[in-house]
Amino acid sequence: MDRLSATLTTPLTKTDLFQIKPDELPVQERIEIEYLRAQAIARQYKLTAEDVHTLSDKFWAMHLDNITAVDVAPMALLTIQYNLAAGTLAPWAAKRPELRPILQRILDFECSGQFMLTEQAHGLDAIHLETTATMLPDGSFDFHTPHDGAAKYMPPSVPLAGINMARIGVIIAKLVVDGEDRGVRPFVVPLSDGKQMCQGVVCRQLPERAGAGPLGHSLTWFNHVRLPPSACLGPTEMPKSKKAAFQAAIWRITVGSLALGALAVPAVGVSAYVLARYSQRRTVVSSDTGKVVPIVSFRTQQIPILHALAQSFAMNAFMQRKTSGGFALFCDPKADIRVRMGVAAAAKCVMMLHIQESCTQLSERVGAQGLSCYNQIIAIQLEMRGAAIAEGDTLVIAIRLATELILGRYELPAPRYPTSLPARHEAGLIAEARSILKNKLGGKHRSDEFNRLILPRCEVIVRAIGERFFYEAAIDAGVDKKLVDLYEVNILKHDPAWYAVNAGLGSWEINEREDTAVSAALPDLEKYLAATHAHDYALAPIMTNERWWNFAQSFVTFTGGASTEVIQTPSAGKL
Numbered sequence: 001m002d003r004l005s006a007t008l009t010t011p012l013t014k015t016d017l018f019q020i021k022p023d024e025l026p027v028q029e030r031i032e033i034e035y036l037r038a039q040a041i042a043r044q045y046k047l048t049a050e051d052v053h054t055l056s057d058k059f060w061a062m063h064l065d066n067i068t069a070v071d072v073a074p075m076a077l078l079t080i081q082y083n084l085a086a087g088t089l090a091p092w093a094a095k096r097p098e099l100r101p102i103l104q105r106i107l108d109f110e111c112s113g114q115f116m117l118t119e120q121a122h123g124l125d126a127i128h129l130e131t132t133a134t135m136l137p138d139g140s141f142d143f144h145t146p147h148d149g150a151a152k153y154m155p156p157s158v159p160l161a162g163i164n165m166a167r168i169g170v171i172i173a174k175l176v177v178d179g180e181d182r183g184v185r186p187f188v189v190p191l192s193d194g195k196q197m198c199q200g201v202v203c204r205q206l207p208e209r210a211g212a213g214p215l216g217h218s219l220t221w222f223n224h225v226r227l228p229p230s231a232c233l234g235p236t237e238m239p240k241s242k243k244a245a246f247q248a249a250i251w252r253i254t255v256g257s258l259a260l261g262a263l264a265v266p267a268v269g270v271s272a273y274v275l276a277r278y279s280q281r282r283t284v285v286s287s288d289t290g291k292v293v294p295i296v297s298f299r300t301q302q303i304p305i306l307h308a309l310a311q312s313f314a315m316n317a318f319m320q321r322k323t324s325g326g327f328a329l330f331c332d333p334k335a336d337i338r339v340r341m342g343v344a345a346a347a348k349c350v351m352m353l354h355i356q357e358s359c360t361q362l363s364e365r366v367g368a369q370g371l372s373c374y375n376q377i378i379a380i381q382l383e384m385r386g387a388a389i390a391e392g393d394t395l396v397i398a399i400r401l402a403t404e405l406i407l408g409r410y411e412l413p414a415p416r417y418p419t420s421l422p423a424r425h426e427a428g429l430i431a432e433a434r435s436i437l438k439n440k441l442g443g444k445h446r447s448d449e450f451n452r453l454i455l456p457r458c459e460v461i462v463r464a465i466g467e468r469f470f471y472e473a474a475i476d477a478g479v480d481k482k483l484v485d486l487y488e489v490n491i492l493k494h495d496p497a498w499y500a501v502n503a504g505l506g507s508w509e510i511n512e513r514e515d516t517a518v519s520a521a522l523p524d525l526e527k528y529l530a531a532t533h534a535h536d537y538a539l540a541p542i543m544t545n546e547r548w549w550n551f552a553q554s555f556v557t558f559t560g561g562a563s564t565e566v567i568q569t570p571s572a573g574k575l
């Protein structure tokens, strides 16, 4: 159950850099703090090109690190830096020595490495992107944004002058040779030198994202920027398939789906820890006995805490390649790319569900304090809204995967426990969708009926697959059976109608199963909390009374000498 990276970043949590930032700092300063935090985490991990390219245990350990719960924003930068920028460059640098120095600067986090695919007018249909890299007679490139809709949208390009950090982009653009569109390639493009933008590159900083640490998200234009021949990552000939060239150029986004998903392990685990500790120290007077009792004595606190812990351990079990067949397959470069993408999609959809569902419940159960970002849970939840969209929008990857599975184009890893409830649920939903396609839609998947009837079911189907992966991984990794039972109840609660009709489990039966599972797990709460290693990462001021009042010292305080009479005292004569 222990986490690989349990202690690597613990020293950082004691440094000034990782303490709560005052909200009133100017935005540019807050942006730069996020980069310094990302750099500090990177320097604990010291990932190599080999780690990034082979998807080593250390690469995944960084994404499972509890430091995510202290601040999600630096993790977003790290995953772009290592997975997208370095990950796209690394295979080319292995063959082309001239690329190694720039790859090393990115690996050392000496500069900020960005990955620019999305354009303002092309998000999920990025395959139709319009940024061009036109090859000139001397082999160099003219890199250009043909119109505003082709400006790169979201990846940060704001200069980091306060910390003198240069930026380099791995940018996906259409290669044009002799007037011919030869499909997309990644290009290495300097964006800023640490002080100012590079010539011909224009950045317009986007307004801040709701509830998220600022990273300097931007709109970025290229005005006939001249790039050397070495900037192109890939051959300049016409590819056999433009679609395959596109998929090869953006392959690391699939890794990113799972890498961003993995942040759910610490996000949910540390959030559960914060609520558990708060619930143990917060007391009320019991209306039954008149005695002071901690709120953790209420079942309505215990349920979200224990479910979140079960989710965190089940997701963590899935991310261990020794015991998790699905994850091992994802990391296998020889496996069918469609299956690898499918595994990542199913896992990410459930990971994002667990974060949004658990963090909503956990933060609500902290009361008013749950609404403050400094108490971590709601901050994690809001930040992770972005992760559900970036690197594979969960709805759209679910639609793609479910459609291909319904059509029988390939299979994901078969259930190891086919008679288990989660495996029966998954098989039942897929069989039902196949039957509807065949019998009601005449087998036509490009039809209005498919759009109306099947598309809205896709997320439910894909979540069922991901939940089955995590459930099986938890069993195979030897996660405490009490937590596995709890995780199973959590799955049942996501689709009670199906289990009522197909497994004869009414809502009261599910309620009783939950009661049994929570009662069994509760005595081991301390053991589970310790196994999250969250102690040093739960920096919420509400963790202790002392910490809260120390923190409250920093609040703006108002005093005065005014004396006003709100209620007029009646004059003596009228009495």
Ligand SMILES: Cc1cc2nc3c(=O)[nH]c(=O)nc-3n(C[C@H](O)[C@H](O)[C@H](O)COP(=O)(O)OP(=O)(O)OC[C@H]3O[C@@H](n4cnc5c(N)ncnc54)[C@H](O)[C@@H]3O)c2cc1C
Pocket (backbone or CB within 6 Å): 080, 115, 116, 117, 118, 122, 123, 124, 125, 153, 154, 155, 156, 386, 387, 389, 390, 391, 392, 393, 395, 396, 399
């Ligand atoms: C926090 C964050 C960081 C990001 N960082 C980067 C980055 O570093 N580099 C980069 O290149 N990009 C980045 N992006 C952009 C991201 O990749 C895009 O936001 C994403 O691809 C979705 O594109 P869009 O926002 O334009 O949504 P759109 O394409 O406009 O889609 C909006 C909605 O339309 C619906 N929809 C669209 N297509 C379909 C379909 N085929 N079937 C059914 N429904 C559909 C879905 O409901 C979808 O959610 C980032 C985004 C976020 C939120």
